[in-house]
Amino acid sequence: xxxxxxxxxxxxxxxxxxxxxxxxxxxxxVACRTYxxxxxxxxxxxxxxxxxxxxTAAYGVALGIRQGAPLDQVCxxxxxxxxxxxxxxxxxxxxxQVRAAGFDDYLKEAHRILAEDIAACVAIGDHGAPLLxxxxxxxxxxxxxxxxxxxxxxxxxxxxxxxxxxxxxxxxDETRPFLQGARxxxxxxxxxxxxxxxxxxxxxxxxxxxxxxQSVVVGADRIARNGDTANKIGTYGVALAxxxxxxxxxxxxxxxxxxxxxxxxxxxxxxxxxxREVTHVGDRALAPxxxxxxxxxxxxxxxxxxxxxxxxxxxxxxPYVESLAKLFDxxx
Amino acid sequence: xxxxxxxxxxxxxxxxxxxxxxxxxxxxxVACRTYxxxxxxxxxxxxxxxxxxxxTAAYGVALGIRQGAPLDQVCxxxxxxxxxxxxxxxxxxxxxQVRAAGFDDYLKEAHRILAEDIAACVAIGDHGAPLLxxxxxxxxxxxxxxxxxxxxxxxxxxxxxxxxxxxxxxxxDETRPFLQGARxxxxxxxxxxxxxxxxxxxxxxxxxxxxxxQSVVVGADRIARNGDTANKIGTYGVALAxxxxxxxxxxxxxxxxxxxxxxxxxxxxxxxxxxREVTHVGDRALAPxxxxxxxxxxxxxxxxxxxxxxxxxxxxxxPYVESLAKLFDxxx
Numbered sequence: 001x002x003x004x005x006x007x008x009x010x011x012x013x014x015x016x017x018x019x020x021x022x023x024x025x026x027x028x029x030v031a032c033r034t035y036x037x038x039x040x041x042x043x044x045x046x047x048x049x050x051x052x053x054x055x056t057a058a059y060g061v062a063l064g065i066r067q068g069a070p071l072d073q074v075c076x077x078x079x080x081x082x083x084x085x086x087x088x089x090x091x092x093x094x095x096x097q098v099r100a101a102g103f104d105d106y107l108k109e110a111h112r113i114l115a116e117d118i119a120a121c122v123a124i125g126d127h128g129a130p131l132l133x134x135x136x137x138x139x140x141x142x143x144x145x146x147x148x149x150x151x152x153x154x155x156x157x158x159x160x161x162x163x164x165x166x167x168x169x170x171x172x173d174e175t176r177p178f179l180q181g182a183r184x185x186x187x188x189x190x191x192x193x194x195x196x197x198x199x200x201x202x203x204x205x206x207x208x209x210x211x212x213x214q215s216v217v218v219g220a221d222r223i224a225r226n227g228d229t230a231n232k233i234g235t236y237g238v239a240l241a242x243x244x245x246x247x248x249x250x251x252x253x254x255x256x257x258x259x260x261x262x263x264x265x266x267x268x269x270x271x272x273x274x275x276r277e278v279t280h281v282g283d284r285a286l287a288p289x290x291x292x293x294x295x296x297x298x299x300x301x302x303x304x305x306x307x308x309x310x311x312x313x314x315x316x317x318x319p320y321v322e323s324l325a326k327l328f329d330x331x332x
Numbered sequence: 333x334x335x336x337x338x339x340x341x342x343x344x345x346x347x348x349x350x351x352x353x354x355x356x357x358x359x360x361x362v363a364c365r366t367y368x369x370x371x372x373x374x375x376x377x378x379x380x381x382x383x384x385x386x387x388t389a390a391y392g393v394a395l396g397i398r399q400g401a402p403l404d405q406v407c408x409x410x411x412x413x414x415x416x417x418x419x420x421x422x423x424x425x426x427x428x429q430v431r432a433a434g435f436d437d438y439l440k441e442a443h444r445i446l447a448e449d450i451a452a453c454v455a456i457g458d459h460g461a462p463l464l465x466x467x468x469x470x471x472x473x474x475x476x477x478x479x480x481x482x483x484x485x486x487x488x489x490x491x492x493x494x495x496x497x498x499x500x501x502x503x504x505d506e507t508r509p510f511l512q513g514a515r516x517x518x519x520x521x522x523x524x525x526x527x528x529x530x531x532x533x534x535x536x537x538x539x540x541x542x543x544x545x546q547s548v549v550v551g552a553d554r555i556a557r558n559g560d561t562a563n564k565i566g567t568y569g570v571a572l573a574x575x576x577x578x579x580x581x582x583x584x585x586x587x588x589x590x591x592x593x594x595x596x597x598x599x600x601x602x603x604x605x606x607x608r609e610v611t612h613v614g615d616r617a618l619a620p621x622x623x624x625x626x627x628x629x630x631x632x633x634x635x636x637x638x639x640x641x642x643x644x645x646x647x648x649x650x651p652y653v654e655s656l657a658k659l660f661d662x663x664x
Contacts, residue, residue, distance in 0.1 A: 195624070197624030198624065201534040233532070233535055240572055241569055241572055278530060286511050287518050291518045293529060299535075
């Protein structure tokens, strides 16, 4: 337990996940007692957001050990859930390195990963807060408490800025097709008393043109060595619009999202999800049968469009090949 | 009646409108027997699309005359429905100029406006078709048969190109919040046997980056004298992304959409619609209560981003101040 809103916690000998598919209508927790249940919850997006997926996977490994399943098999099943977010693979690597005899050691390491993630978010928030100009900050998708162990990355920056008394309002892109902005970001910020206005994704450029947006901050699912950033589909379009209007575009993410082994965005695999996410909202069909549908879940924003990348050890700017590597040296 | 799919027709002494709010799930026609019913149908978006609104308003005037209502009162009520599309005002002006004694003369003029609109669309299609490179053409919102008297403007260009045997596929932006792309464009093209793939609005930039889109064609709700073009919200973002990738961005519209009395996009009023269109799909809430919501229905694409404007009398390019005026001289 911690003082922050968190989408996952260990309770009653199980991993409890806040079912983010039901928000904002319903707040229901789902218990995972096996690694298979945990893998399914990640794949079906009960939990989402790169850092939260990493934390969840760590608990999934502990659950697998408790079942007596081989570590490699557990990790392989969890790794196969979603391809883009690198925190998943990072967390599995850390769990593999636990020198342990039993379940308790693995559970402790999962607790540690969760606690570190929350601490990293608070540090990200505090490093990033001074970057945001007063006025309206736009965010895309949900890089908030719900996407992390707690507090959030992009929303952590906003939380820290608001805490320091800054005059900020938030525009939240609804983020089709999964509507993380409408369902999660709006819910989370409103719950925290932060002034939030919902827009559809295609309104951002218009509002920038009208001078109604002063900055953009988003999270990340994977950051390549050169700073190219994979994040929720639509992020790249926002970055292009921000550039056209001279509006600074910031990325906020923990070091575990930075993958120095991926040279550039070209090498980041982009998950393509089910067509039904696009054609339906719940049971309601939005489109006719028989048509083609595309559903890439992420896009890549080239580093040249990113004014700064904010992590728990500091702020990186161009050239990212140097500045990102340095942030790892600063890690305690 | 005409050979093309049309969203409005005169039948049983009434204006019949295809209820576009129910598509693609249901094909239901609504009868308007008074100008008040016609005004409500425009405001509530039973019918939408600038040219279709113009045709509908013309029939609305005829209905008002049949009721014995004063012409000025009828026109004022119809003019108050939607502020951005200029075809509405253009059609009302034309109806005011009918030199007539009775209902039949007004009805004939409405029939003439409808027939001319369809003919204009076919001409737009034939002028525009050679502009589209083979491959994928992206369109936003619905500038199709359903948005006009029939055939369509942007989709007219695509229809003509396909008819000429060109190798074209269409990506259709779903176009939040009203989903004209998912519900109408996908339905209309699929019905016409044209290969259509639905995407969410925020995927376009990503697909351009991947080289999967070769051109863009959209309609318009009002084109200013300098070529600045008001169209469905999201159009401007698409134009910025197209520019960033060197992809030609075309606007297709009848001369009745060009408003030479509006000097630039700055003077075009942008309608802000109800928040519920953003927060709900049908009865289903997508967002929590209590948050702010914005819902501008249109945006303005600056003329510099537009490779060409296609009308029924020809194709205009920069400088639009000269080329657009010339297109009116070419009118028979």
